[in-house]
Amino acid sequence: MNRCRLAKLLLLGIFISFSAWGLEPFVIEDIRIEGLQRVSAGTVFNYLPVKVGDLFDQRQSAESIKALFRTGFFRDVRLEQDGNVLVVIVDERPSIQSVKIEGNKDIGTEDLTKALKGVGLSEGKVFDRQVLDKVEQELRRQYYSRGKYGLKIDSDVTELSRNRVAVTIKISEGKVAKIKQINIVGNNTFSDDELLEQFELSTPNLLSFYTKNDQYSKQKLSADLERLRSYYLDRGYINFEIESTQVSITPDKKEIYITINVKEGEVYTVNAVKLTGKLIVPPEQLTPLVRIGPADTFSRKLATETSKAISDRLGDEGYIFANVNMVPDIDEAQKAVSITFFVDPGKQVYVRRINFHGNTKTRDEVLRREMRQMEAAWASTSKIERSKTRLERLGYFQEVNVETPAVAGTTDQIDVSYNVVEKPSGNLMAGVGFSQAQGIIFNASVTQDNVFGTGKRINLTFNNSSVNTIYRLGYFNPYLTLDGVSGGFDLSYRNTDASRMYIARYNTDVASAGANLGIPLNEFDSLRFNLDLEHTKLDAASRSSQEILDFIEENGDTYNTLSLAAGWVHDTLNRAIFPTKGGAQRLSLLASVPFGDLSYYKASYKLQHYFPIAKDLTFMIEGEIAYGDGYGDSKKLPFFEHYYAGGPQSIRGFQPNTLGPRTRPNNQGLGGNLPFGGSSKLVGTAELFFPVPFMQDSKNLRLGTFLDAGNVFDGTYDFGEIRYSAGLSAKWLSPFGALAFSVAQPLNASGRDEVQNFQFSFGSGF
Template sequence: MKKNPLFQILLLGLLAGEAAHAGSFVVEDIKVRGLQRISAGTVFNYLPVAVGETFSEEKQGSAIRALFNTGFFKDIILEREGDTLIVNVVERPSVAKIVIEGNKDIKKEDLAEALKKIGLAEGKVYNKQILDKVEQELRRQYFSHGKYGLKIKTEVTELTRNRVGIHIDIAEGKVAKIKQINIVGSRAFTNDALKKDFELSTTNFLSFYSKDDQYSKQKLSADLEKLRSYYLDRGYINFSIESTQVDITADKKEIYITINVKEGDVYTLEKVKLSGELVVEPEELVKLVKVGPGETFSRKNATETSKAISDRLGDEGYTFANVNMVPEINESNKSVVMTFFVDPGKRVYVRRVNFKGNTKTRDEVLRREMRQMESSWAASSKIERSKTRLDRLGYFEEVGVETPPVVGAADQIDVNYSIKEKASGNLQAGIGYSQVQGVIFNANVSQDNIFGTGKRVNFAFNNSSIMTRYNLGYRDPYFTLDGVSMGWDVGYSARKGYQANISRYNTNVANAGFNFGIPLNEFDNLGFDVDLKQTEIADTQFSPQEVVDFIRDYGDSFLTLSTGLGWTHDTMNRAVFATSGGQQRFSALATVPGSDLEYYKIGYKQQHYFPLSSDFTFRILGEVAYGDGYGNTNDLPFFENYFGGGAQSVRGFRDNTLGPRDTPRPLSGQTPRPFGGSSKILGKAELFFPVPFLSDVKSVRIGTFMDAGTVSKGFEISNMRYSAGLSGEWLSPFGAIAVSVAQPFNASDTDNVQNFQFTFGSGF
């Protein structure tokens, strides 16, 4: 019988459907076999089939892939027993321990953290493929430290309970040093001039600290940008870096860097224009332009001009202003027409000024330091100045500021200050030491921010071989709403001159006084004080002739009422360890006519900090002072003389020993001792930098310095003394510590040289 083809096709389709149906079943149960550490619940969580669902051959592949993707298993087989799905697994071993040996340059903790980031850590699942990543990561770590001769050997040991131990043996090799940096194609400038500000360098005497002779891709990128800026700041608009090659010798010890450049021509400025929406008077903006026609084009000056205009607009509330530089280059005459296009954007108001973190300090203490007011235009300089004023209070460890926009308002921002308070109260009792004062017993109870009001109260007691002193003081920095401060203090001190390296006489002084401070503007303050003082002098059998003559002429007990006037201009960013800004102080003091002694003292001191980089700060300081008697007092009383030498003056000379000497009485058998003078000159130049390998740069610093100074009866420059050396300062929890090692340049035979000096337990 002849078969119908259509019938045959239908029959084959029916048989195929039955076969497919035969491979599918409804899962009544799921069992997992082979688990050791991983729970069955974990498997069920990743398995894309559940009890009650139909399982087919199509789902088998997706189920196996899902379980493999977990990384927990190295083998998976799915089987069927009746209507039960059997999941057979073989777990990957876990990492029981990782042993790293041979590492010296990088700590084990740092290496372990790096390996953890790529998935290798104790307790994690071991994957053989990850060992390749381990070697790549270790090489990356060591290459960043300049060690290109690195050799790594990895050994995996199987342990019980399906675990492995990994042993990594590292042979670091020596650090590859930069042997040479060549800039090819530079005709206008020498290689040394171009490389002067590079972070990378060949080996020098500071390389052990700066590591600048170790190659780094990131540092090279930064240096290439510096090179580009060097040319663009000197008119080479078309300057380009054609290529860069970094070659290492076969022994992996030396690196050669070659930079190929194309200088191009020098371009000058033909014209400078301002355009756009000039919301500030054009005359004001013109003053901020730091480039002009006829000058060589400088990207640096153009960028500074753009920033200066933006900052000026920011002070008017245009916080998000953009000032774009649009250069029009004329190739024929090598000139540039520079246009500064001003887009002020919307004027922005400050909705709220908020403070966070002041759990103790009252809100009003913070708000009175604000220069940016609520509901007024946002001024960038005022917001930053407010932050600086908070930082200078001394109540906080850190002060931060953010200016988030107000949601739903395009012209409003909030100013949020976040502060971290520090303990402003201090209860101390301890022992300090000074090379001059010897052992110092001290007790101090002070509160700079009593009850969170910003007022200061302190009581101090100090006792040393030189001086015994008691003092009680109070200060209210905002005695009035306008910022006028008021304070008072009472005290008593007894000093032994001989122990202080000066003439042999003793003094006892009781004093009481009050003071006012009047702010003239943001940076200037006028101070006024009145002080009532009772001074008693006691001579000894070894006192010099000057002391004996003074007591004969004026007596040994004096009641004086003095008034003082002072002016301070302060722009320093911090009160302690400043890094920028400066300070000028002028002071004048005179006893009122009719006092037992009539004299005056005037002085001027100026210092300035120049930030050379994020870590280096240069300071210069100059001070001059003079005093004399008037009325019935012929000269400045000797116990008011100025002294020089020591840690706070010209280092390298013993405290108080610079300047005139006294005249021993006949037959006393004494040698001349420092007597001080009526005038003082002091100068300092110091470069501060952080201690190598130390992260805390706010409480410790070191420096190299040069000091100069003299004390005399008149301004005698010929008696100036000079010294240079190294210094270290640390604001430790136990008190301030200052150390210096200095070498005097022109010490005379009569000078008391003291190369190493330190103090502990006293302020700077």
């Protein structure tokens, strides 16, 4: 390519010299242009450095030819003299009629077309062979970075009429070269297996079809080498070096061998740790943040965590641009290192203004009341980040980002800008099920979590099936007061024909009205109170079990109850939907007042926690224990207040509500052996969430593998009756709403348990 360019330049120079040498100086009376097809004469006159009336000599001749060649429009330019007329004769480059790309699978046609257009290889542009050559080189680089070394590119340029060309780029991608072997040479302390566990790249294994970790990538290898370096530096090998790396490919370009030569060095211990610089806060507050000390093995990871912890602490005092540099002093003779953390706090800054962008529906005041960082106050790193978390927890936004730009012309002010991406806050939830006993079941609920952008919630529930007829209207205001006291009410009517649910046979009509109040105690804790008035009408059937008939005989069939409930909530989850860290605890107590028709109480405790174990892996544990009983004149918890287990929200793999105690037949021998629920409940779940294979962005979709356990009991907990199930789950926040699927296999189902391996729930957003 270089020789070709040199020859062209040489010929051009010779041509210019001869052309200029053949022209005698003259005053230009007119300029005539010949050979134009697509380029206008005006374009040529615009680029020519001479005009009518100018004296034309050898110097201007050379400049004119250079100027026209630089436009890229012409393959050849000649200057001739016709009397005092300057004749410019050009041979235009062809234009591109069409660009076709064939055979590409790994890189999309749309992406390639955009890239080609960016370098000038697109329809209507002037064709330049050098540009096409550059395109081929870039394509090879892109495919090689994906491990496709068997790539073949064939470019075909077809000449068309009217000085046009059609460009066809034919790509044969070939197969991805697989890693045959990774060798580490020079490691004595750690085995190859220990070190290769740190690598993303690997030789083929059972999961390679999913992880693609057996496909070589230069970028992945660079990242693996950095992980290898960190592995040694975190274990005291301060002089560790990667001396060389060789990557070789077999002649058929299908297998790759990687050899990494390392020099381990020796282990260094920490001799002393010092804090110096302008500390700002008392040293006794910073000392607990130091995570590495004398006699410890040197660890770059712990030193980095110490620097960050000190920076964050200074950030809470307004020094959000503080730098904490770790300076090691190595004693080669003693194989020891003294660490000095030099603190440079920078200037203390305060927040001038907090801005919100992207909230086209949600009002600014709804976002602003979640702010823990205040305007005109010293900037605090933790408060800015906590404010971001609170916005994410609202559930109104698909994404929340924060920036802290400096205010122009100042050295001690910043603005805090939150950029949000709103998502539909309304939800139309629907559930559809089928069983031999119930047939088709349909239920729906309409919920608007952010009415008119105010943050208030209204929900209307409708359920009409052979099992339930439910109407419910609810209202909730999360900010009754500026301090965050919340409140709302619920009105509902529910008719339930339990005989259609394949549980104990009875029918209830319940009308209720309730009010709720929430009082925040601090950033993470709150108290909840509920007051509910219920009117219940109970109807038995000829096939009702003996327990139901006994209850009606003792308590009648119509009940008015007033119940009070109190609860404590501790919530540190980072998101309202698809959280990845933090947890929630809920303790609740409910009791009906003594002057009602029924006297009973219920208590429950629920724990949920998420552990981020890797970038895309989250482990979740969840457990709930509950108990209820009667008091005063009521000997037991009313059976229609029983707890149930089994189903998508409980123990997957079992048909909903079917686990636990069964009914006794009545005197006619009817109504026996049906699910009856229980007065106590114990359930738990352990689930590992992971991203969807082959999807780079799966924020709205995640998979999980789980183990469920639990059951409901008649008072006393019986751990021998715990049921277990395991399986796979999928949760998708689709444009139409939330969908959840599970495929589960019970591990110790008894003969009376109802198994339902596949379960799902569906919601439609608007």
